Amino acid sequence: MHTRPVTETSNPHQWLNDHGDYLFRYAMKHLQNEELAADLLQDTLLAAWKSYESFSGNSTLRTWLTGILKHKIVDHIRQNIRRRELDDAIASDPTSNWFNENGSWSDTPQAWQGDPESLCRNEQFNDVLNGCIGKLPEQQQLIFRLRELIGEDTQEICKQYELTTTHIHVLLHRARLALRRCLESNWFGQGVRS
Numbered sequence: 001m002h003t004r005p006v007t008e009t010s011n012p013h014q015w016l017n018d019h020g021d022y023l024f025r026y027a028m029k030h031l032q033n034e035e036l037a038a039d040l041l042q043d044t045l046l047a048a049w050k051s052y053e054s055f056s057g058n059s060t061l062r063t064w065l066t067g068i069l070k071h072k073i074v075d076h077i078r079q080n081i082r083r084r085e086l087d088d089a090i091a092s093d094p095t096s097n098w099f100n101e102n103g104s105w106s107d108t109p110q111a112w113q114g115d116p117e118s119l120c121r122n123e124q125f126n127d128v129l130n131g132c133i134g135k136l137p138e139q140q141q142l143i144f145r146l147r148e149l150i151g152e153d154t155q156e157i158c159k160q161y162e163l164t165t166t167h168i169h170v171l172l173h174r175a176r177l178a179l180r181r182c183l184e185s186n187w188f189g190q191g192v193r194s
Contacts, residue, residue: 018062026070027040027073040076043072132179132186140171140174140178141175143171144175
């Protein structure tokens with residue numbers, strides 16, 4: 001393996017002296033955060049030092065370092081967007097507060113007593129169930145009614161509403177969790193009635 005001789009241009013301390021202020025200003029311009037700009041500058045110098053052998057010299061050292069820094073900034077922004085999208089998805093998920101950090105129930109669901117068939121014939125239960133279904137978000141409500149109450153085929157629902165089977169399953173899962181919680185509060189938590 002060919003090794004470049006150690007020169008002024010291969011010394012990261014010299015890079016910091018010669019280009020640090022410029023690179024820091026470049027990072028600040030894009031990030032508006034001193035601590036983050038300093039961290040990415042440090043990451044840039046470390047990455048440049050590790051990959052110095054791949055530096056062909058076709059550009060100036062400053063241009064090469066700026067290119068590495070630019071990639072670090074773009075990677076940081078992408079990660080931040082993904083993290084924000086995940087946080088937003090979790091925050092908007094109506095079931096997220098039912099589970100703790102390790103995915104276990106925060107509050108274990110109650111065991112339901114009684115016969116499901118007799119419940120379905122109970123007019124009061126049906127009123128509570130319909131009230132709970134009515135509290136679901138519109139799309140969950142529609143898909144739940146079509147699939148679980150009317151018995152329409154999942155593939156037909158997918159075609160009719162241009163949804164994937166995965167999306168249908170997610171909507172049904174969320175609807176079932178929300179209905180369970182609602183029924184526990186408004187029916188089963190009131191004592192089993194027949």
